[in-house]
Amino acid sequence: xxxxxxxQTFPRxxxxxxxxERGDTLAARNRALQDGDVVSVTIRRSDDNGGATLQAFxxxxxxxxxxxxALNYISQHLAPDLAYRWLCGSKxxxxxxxxxxxxxxxxxxxxxxxxxxxxxxxxxxxxxDLVVDRAPYEQRVANFQPWIERDGDYAxxxxxxxxxxxxxxxxxxxxxxxxxxxxxxxxVGLSDVTNFAGPAPLVQLAQTALxxxxxxxxxxxxxxxxxxxxxxSCYKCEEVCPAKIPIVTSVIEPLKTRAVILSPQLAHxxxxxxxxxxxxxxxxxxxxxxxxxxxxxxxGLGRALRMLVRRKINPVKTLFGRWSGASSVAARLLxxxxx
Numbered sequence: 173x174x175x176x177x178x179x180q181t182f183p184r185x186x187x188x189x190x191x192x193e194r195g196d197t198l199a200a201r202n203r204a205l206q207d208g209d210v211v212s213v214t215i216r217r218s219d220d221n222g223g224a225t226l227q228a229f230x231x232x233x234x235x236x237x238x239x240x241x242a243l244n245y246i247s248q249h250l251a252p253d254l255a256y257r258w259l260c261g262s263k264x265x266x267x268x269x270x271x272x273x274x275x276x277x278x279x280x281x282x283x284x285x286x287x288x289x290x291x292x293x294x295x296x297x298x299x300x301d302l303v304v305d306r307a308p309y310e311q312r313v314a315n316f317q318p319w320i321e322r323d324g325d326y327a328x329x330x331x332x333x334x335x336x337x338x339x340x341x342x343x344x345x346x347x348x349x350x351x352x353x354x355x356x357x358x359x360v361g362l363s364d365v366t367n368f369a370g371p372a373p374l375v376q377l378a379q380t381a382l383x384x385x386x387x388x389x390x391x392x393x394x395x396x397x398x399x400x401x402x403x404x405s406c407y408k409c410e411e412v413c414p415a416k417i418p419i420v421t422s423v424i425e426p427l428k429t430r431a432v433i434l435s436p437q438l439a440h441x442x443x444x445x446x447x448x449x450x451x452x453x454x455x456x457x458x459x460x461x462x463x464x465x466x467x468x469x470x471x472g473l474g475r476a477l478r479m480l481v482r483r484k485i486n487p488v489k490t491l492f493g494r495w496s497g498a499s500s501v502a503a504r505l506l507x508x509x510x511x
Contacts, residue, residue, distance in 0.1 A: 201283040209233040211284055213242055215254070216291040218300045226289070227251070239272055239290065240279040243302075255301035263414060266350030269293055270302050276352035276412040293355035295370070309351055312373040316394040318380050321387045337384040343422040344378035346415045353409035353419060359402055367399035371409035371419050374398060378423045381430060392434040400427055401439060440464065453498030458485040 205211070213229045231245050240258055247254045258268035261280045268279040271291040296304040354360060354372040362368075369377075377398065381391045409419040417423065432439045444463045448456055461479070465472075479485045 201285060205233045205237075205284070205286060207233060207235055209286070211237070211242060212287040213246065214287075214289045215246070215301070216289070217254070218298060224298075233284065237284045238280060239270070239277065239282045239284055239288070240268055242284050242288070243279060243290070255299070255303045257303055264348060266348035266414075269350040269352045269355070269414075271355065276355050278350060278352070278414045281414060293351055295355055295357065295360045296351065304351075306351070309349075309354055309370070309372055312369045313376045315397055316369075316373065316377045316381075317390070318376050318394070320380050320383055320385055321390045322385055323387050331385075333384065340422050340426045341379055341382040343417055344375045344382065346417050347372075347375045347379075348415055349376070350414060352412045352414060356408040356412045358406060358408065359404060366402040367397075368402035369398045369400070371403075371424065374400065374427060375417065375419060375423050378427055382423075382426055388434055391430060395427065395431045396435060396438065398427070398431075400424065400431055401442060403428075449499075449502050451499060453500075453502050456490055458487050458490040461485055 209232070210230050211233050213231060214226050215229070216224050217227045219225050229246050229250050231242055231250070234241070240261060243254065243256050243258075247256075256268070256270070256279070258280060259265040261268075263278055263281045266278070269276060270279050271277070271293060272279075272282060272288055273285060274289075276293065290302065292298050292302045292304050296306070296308060299305050349372065351372050353375070354370045357368075357371055359366055359368045360370040377394055380386050381394055403420075403424050405420050405424070407420055410417070410421075413419060428439070428442070432442065436443060441460075441464050444460060445455065448459055448463075452459075461476075476485070480487075
């Protein structure tokens with residue numbers, strides 16, 4: 173069956189739930205189909221006018237069939253002009269990443285489902301069908317100049333490095349540059365209002381920026397163009413990472429810490445947030461807005477009024493409200509964390 177259907181609007185996608193909770197493990201999906209069962213595959217394809225259509229196929233299931241196997245079957249038997257990428261077929265090169273049923277997967281590693289909609293990665297220009305242009309990602313990585321520059325000579329060879337010195341950088345080295353996290357990130361899609369580089373380029377940066385041997389000036393320069401404090405820590409990048417890299421906890425948060433130390437002007441919002449908790453024992457939205465925005469708040473008076481009407485801010489409570497007795501506890505916890 174080969175059917176063309178009109179272009180549709182695609183949802184932004186939802187976070188993938190834990191596999192065990194919904195029975196969505198690799199073994200469970202392989203048991204759901206038997207040899208010869210029909211697998212329905214709908215692929216988002218480019219048209220001649222620069223738009224997109226959905227093309228539906230039905231293919232026979234074979235044992236332990238992967239998404240890549242389904243694409244290969246369609247290319248060989250039903251649509252020889254289908255464009256998609258893959259190189260190693262064994263979870264090493266990262267080139268076969270696509271979106272399957274609303275989540276980012278490696279086609280070479282993901283088991284097929286009885287019904288699938290396969291789309292190209294988001295947040296990147298589509299070259300054709302499932303092939304995306306990697307240039308925006310590669311340019312962002314190049315802007316970081318991700319190599320080590322030393323302020324001093326080698327201490328010796330082999331150079332001794334402790335686990336503490338390399339634990340975060342070594343996690344980042346597991347990246348296969350599949351860009352699944354770049355596609356899943358909701359902040360990257362707001363490129364017109366934020367300069368956030370995205371999780372995938374930041375993982376590449378972390379390989380050298382979190383290396384104790386790198387020059388602090390070099391690291392500070394790279395972080396200044398990263399927009400790292402625009403990350404909202406939604407963990408969608410970690411959910412889809414096929415290499416299981418804890419991107420937020422072991423890459424982005426340590427990079428934020430480096431930014432606070434090396435370029436505190438980049439962390440104005442975060443440091444203000446911290447100082448309010450130290451003083452009040454709780455966050456005060458009104459004080460946070462006034463201290464972060466300053467006189468710029470007057471330029472957005474309409475927004476400030478809407479926040480006031482919706483009770484997002486309360487200047488009276490800020491000026492006359494009682495401070496929480498938890499400030500001493502907050503101070504002890506935060507200063508312990510600093511050590």
